[in-house]
Ligand SMILES: Nc1ncnc2c1ncn2[C@@H]1O[C@H](COP(=O)(O)OP(=O)(O)OP(=O)(O)O)[C@@H](O)[C@H]1O
């Protein structure tokens with residue numbers, strides 16, 4: 001029996017993920033447990049190769065496309081109070097429903113997910129035609145609404161533009177519009193601002209934060225940057241070599257990190273505004 005915790009949207013318990021390669025099995029995620037609460041921004045942070053993306057992709061069971069498999073654990077998803085399923089063992093039909101409607105994902109480089117030969121309006125409205133079976137006219141109206149929602153000005157004009165006519169930040173807004181068009185319960189954002197410059201990065205973070213509140217969805221936000229963790233997340237799990245080494249409220253972990261690796265990550269974040277009149281940014285003083 002699965003215990004019912006009405007606040008958890010996702011409850012991951014003892015999850016391990018492995019990859020089968022030609023002559024060996026690689027362990028990417030090793031016995032991790034965490035939960036994502038309803039209407040919170042939960043961050044996964046850690047250095048490259050620590051297992052952040054593999055963890056996120058396991059919620060959508062997308063590691064299976066590259067010879068990955070869940071070797072142990074449960075992923076209990078509770079989209080409403082009376083519905084619960086274990087995504088680690090759900091069948092394909094259910095997973096397709098979850099991927100299309102309940103959990104959406106955005107990535108670092110929107111250009112790889114957008115079709116260069118279709119206007120952005122056409123691409124967003126296709127989501128409505130396919131997933132919600134709306135007519136073309138209704139889909140167009142919904143697309144204008146979504147473009148407004150992600151604060152793209154003059155949506156009627158932007159509708160007919162192609163991805164290459166947009167800046168990186170605007171393209172990420174388009175991806176967010178597509179991801180949110182099905183009103184997901186969970187948005188997974190895997191390093192969505194890493195390729196953007198600092199000012200645009202900040203705008204996209206603010207947008208995700210605002211939309212999370214407006215839509216009352218949960219966000220799983222992946223980053224290697226503790227500064228972003230501090231800025232955006234309610235709670236955080238710090239990953240190191242496939243394991244979670246620290247887990248809890250973001251504010252408490254910044255005040256009193258228990259793990260040496262977390263302290264190192266925090267110490268590498270420049271203090272905001274500390275460069276004024278100096279050559280080097282000041283670092284957090286925790287160690
Ligand atoms: N398809 C795959 N086949 C084999 N090993 C993989 C595969 N995908 C990931 N891994 C391994 O799993 C580990 C975790 O990878 P993952 O992509 O989750 O890291 P990450 O924390 O997201 O890193 P980054 O910050 O660089 O995106 C790595 O050691 C990686 O080599």
Ligand SMILES: [Mg+2]
Pocket residue numbers: 052053054190
């Ligand atoms: Mg990654």
